Amino acid sequence: MRKKILVDIYLAFNIGDDMFLDYLANTFPEVDFVPFHAGNNYDTFFSKYKNVSKFPYTLFDKIKSRIFHSKLKDYKWMSQHFDGILFLGGGIFREEDYWKEVYTYRSDITQAFKENEKPVWIAGSNFGPYSTSSFLEAYKDIFNKMNKVTFRDHASYNLFASNAKISYAPDVLWSYNLPKSDKKEKTLGISVIDPGHKQGYKHTKSKYIETHRKLCHRFLSNGYKIKIFSFCENEGDLDVAKSISDGVGDVDVINYAGDIDDFLIEIGSCSKFVAARFHANIIAMKFQTEFIPIVYSSKTENLLSDLGFSPPFINLENIEDLNTADFLTIDQQLVKDLAVITVHHKRHQRSWWARESSFHQSILSRRSFRL
Numbered sequence: 001m002r003k004k005i006l007v008d009i010y011l012a013f014n015i016g017d018d019m020f021l022d023y024l025a026n027t028f029p030e031v032d033f034v035p036f037h038a039g040n041n042y043d044t045f046f047s048k049y050k051n052v053s054k055f056p057y058t059l060f061d062k063i064k065s066r067i068f069h070s071k072l073k074d075y076k077w078m079s080q081h082f083d084g085i086l087f088l089g090g091g092i093f094r095e096e097d098y099w100k101e102v103y104t105y106r107s108d109i110t111q112a113f114k115e116n117e118k119p120v121w122i123a124g125s126n127f128g129p130y131s132t133s134s135f136l137e138a139y140k141d142i143f144n145k146m147n148k149v150t151f152r153d154h155a156s157y158n159l160f161a162s163n164a165k166i167s168y169a170p171d172v173l174w175s176y177n178l179p180k181s182d183k184k185e186k187t188l189g190i191s192v193i194d195p196g197h198k199q200g201y202k203h204t205k206s207k208y209i210e211t212h213r214k215l216c217h218r219f220l221s222n223g224y225k226i227k228i229f230s231f232c233e234n235e236g237d238l239d240v241a242k243s244i245s246d247g248v249g250d251v252d253v254i255n256y257a258g259d260i261d262d263f264l265i266e267i268g269s270c271s272k273f274v275a276a277r278f279h280a281n282i283i284a285m286k287f288q289t290e291f292i293p294i295v296y297s298s299k300t301e302n303l304l305s306d307l308g309f310s311p312p313f314i315n316l317e318n319i320e321d322l323n324t325a326d327f328l329t330i331d332q333q334l335v336k337d338l339a340v341i342t343v344h345h346k347r348h349q350r351s352w353w354a355r356e357s358s359f360h361q362s363i364l365s366r367r368s369f370r371l
Contacts, residue, residue, distance in 0.1 A: 075112035153302035181268025189270030191280035194236025290327035
């Protein structure tokens with residue numbers, strides 16, 4: 001009997017999260033996944049997969065929510081209709097102003113699934129940034145109620161290492177099959193972010209844009225073509241990319257709008273890459289492209305440290321240093337090692353829904369790489 005898993009995942013046409021879902025659907029074709037996403041904007045994206053379907057939320061449910069209660073908060077119903085819930089995402093444990101509201105939701109839905117003896121997992125994430133002990137202790141409590149929690153960096157894992165339910169595994173996209181792309185000499189790719197969208201960095205936005213304009217002018221004068229990539233229009237990437245382009249002129253702005261392969265092929269064509277987005281770093285490394293990482297969160301710094309790179313790194317506060325920074329390379333054997341993830345669930349399918357099932361093991365308990 002096919003299992004149906006509710007997937008809590010951020011869906012806002014952010015290519016990193018869309019690649020997570022793409023990876024999940026293609027790696028486990030025998031499992032049905034239902035993202036906890038009630039909107040209609042992902043219908044076309046979901047239609048590419050036989051095992052991904054929209055969360056059942058009809059017009060009647062919407063009307064009913066105004067009179068009685070919202071189906072989107074009926075966690076008891078969800079725990080009865082799904083075989084488990086998977087929280088899949090990267091920077092999903094940040095101490096933002098609204099963290100208690102998010103925590104309450106996660107606690108309540110976890111409790112509902114546990115009361116129905118249904119598994120609850122977290123995969124592919126990191127913990128933080130955070131500043132208070134109350135935030136840390138709250139999540140220590142909720143993690144203890146879950147079946148398995150896997151962090152993608154050692155710094156996050158070490159915070160909870162005493163809990164046997166906590167494990168470490170590299171980011172799932174290390175094993176993502178990238179499309180073939182012809183690298184073009186003297187092509188600089190730039191992944192941008194909107195500093196105004198990042199907590200504590202709004203004041204750096206104008207300096208960020210001006211620094212990237214100078215970078216573009218320098219590389220254009222040296223005969224480079226330039227491509228500026230917007231990984232998530234919803235988070236302001238496209239507006240920033242256009243602002244940089246407006247001050248430079250002869251650059252290509254490439255916005256991700258749901259076609260993963262086309263976007264990745266464009267990245268793969270670059271001979272050098274400036275990577276602000278977390279997954280831009282991983283994608284560049286997998287394409288064997290020289291890169292400069294820009295750190296706006298501890299998650300990127302922790303990734304680089306796990307890979308053996310040493311600080312100081314370029315961050316939003318010292319963004320002017322970008323124009324004198326050296327491009328980095330990574331040993332491709334290390335990239336291959338990181339891509340070794342246990343996916344033998346197809347051969348060990350007898351009781352994958354058991355607490356230590358093959359599905360559980362393959363997606364959440366990958367071998368731990370000590371780098």
